[in-house]
Amino acid sequence: MKTLRVTGKGRLSLKPDTIVVSFKSSAVYTDYAETIAMASKATKDLKAVIAKAGVDSELLKTTNLDVSPDYDTWYDDNNHRHEKFIGYKYTHNSKIKIDNDNKILGKLLYEVSASPLDVRFDIRYTVKDIEKSKNDLLREAIKDAKEKAQILSEAAGVKLKSVVDINYSWGEIEIYSEPLRLMDRQICAAPSKSFDIDIDADDIDVNDTVTVVWEID
Numbered sequence: 001m002k003t004l005r006v007t008g009k010g011r012l013s014l015k016p017d018t019i020v021v022s023f024k025s026s027a028v029y030t031d032y033a034e035t036i037a038m039a040s041k042a043t044k045d046l047k048a049v050i051a052k053a054g055v056d057s058e059l060l061k062t063t064n065l066d067v068s069p070d071y072d073t074w075y076d077d078n079n080h081r082h083e084k085f086i087g088y089k090y091t092h093n094s095k096i097k098i099d100n101d102n103k104i105l106g107k108l109l110y111e112v113s114a115s116p117l118d119v120r121f122d123i124r125y126t127v128k129d130i131e132k133s134k135n136d137l138l139r140e141a142i143k144d145a146k147e148k149a150q151i152l153s154e155a156a157g158v159k160l161k162s163v164v165d166i167n168y169s170w171g172e173i174e175i176y177s178e179p180l181r182l183m184d185r186q187i188c189a190a191p192s193k194s195f196d197i198d199i200d201a202d203d204i205d206v207n208d209t210v211t212v213v214w215e216i217d
Contacts, residue, residue, distance in 0.1 A: 003164060004153060007211045008145025010137045013203040016125035016177065019105055022063075022095040023112075025119045028070050030087040035067055039090040045117055046094070053111040055098060064093040100125065106195040113195075124176040125201040133206070134173055141210040149214055158216040165213040177204045 025042050029035040047057035070089035074082055098104050105123070112121060127133055153160045179201045 001164075002158075002216050003213050004149060004158070004160070004216045005211060005213045006145045006149045006152065007209055008141045008143070008148060009207060009209050010140030010142075010144060011205070011207045012133065012137050012140060013205050014127050014133055014175065015203055016127060016201045017100050018126050018128050019098050019100050020095055020124045020126055020176070021098070021105075021108065021121055022093065022124070023060075023119050023121050024091070024093050025117070026089060026091040027118070028087045028089045032067070032088045035088040035090050039065065039067065039092055042117070042119075043092065043094070045115075046112075046119060049111050049115045049117060050096065050108065053104075053108040055096070055104065055108055059098070060094055060096045062092065062094045064091070066091045100201065102197045102199060103194070106197040109197075110195045122178070123180050124178055125180075125204070126176045127204070130175055133175055134208075137173070137206060137208045138168070138210065141208055142212070145210060145212040149212065153214075153216060161215040161217055163212060164215050167211040167213075173206060173208060175204055175206055177201060 023046060025039075025046070027035075027038060027042070029038055043060075043062070047060055050060060051057040067088055067090045070086050071083040072086050076082060096108075098108065109121070109123075112119065149160060180197070180199050
């Protein structure tokens with residue numbers, strides 16, 4: 001059986017409509033139960049600050065919570081390693097999705113930075129319906145493969161028949177951009193109760209490929 005293998009490429013430029021603010025907090029306590037309790041308190045305090053900014057605190061979601069022993073490590077003059085247990089460390093990662101609105105973002109970041117919370121954050125722009133975007137991208141890749149196959153078959157004087165194989169990696173496609181980089185405590189210097197952010201995030205360019213094999217005659 002004679003075949004024609006073509007790789008199609010899909011390209012999309014997506015207008016970001018959502019902002020994802022990710023938070024990270026960590027601390028060490030001598031007692032395991034205390035560490036768990038303080039991790040929970042830190043989350044409640046962060047939710048309170050988010051609510052103060054006028055954002056629904058229930059939108060805050062945990063992405064990872066780790067509690068593990070923490071050690072002070074050093075080497076002696078003979079290069080022998082030593083460890084001393086100092087307590088239990090929690091690391092809590094969470095995120096919140098808000099509309100792509102500079103005023104909401106500015107208020108949220110100001111309240112977090114002006115609070116006594118020891119938390120780091122970063123900002124990403126994305127789209128609400130990521131799955132739809134991925135499916136649209138795949139459709140574009142298939143369309144491109146079909147067009148290329150049609151051109152190649154006509155130029156070679158052969159006839160396309162049925163599709164005998166489709167090869168797609170199903171790898172994870174990340175759809176985001178980071179046009180805004182701020183130091184975590186930079187906002188504290190803001191004279192008002194909000195940070196004046198004037199960002200029009202550029203479109204997010206994404207691409208993906210799919211390989212299609214046709215039987216030819």
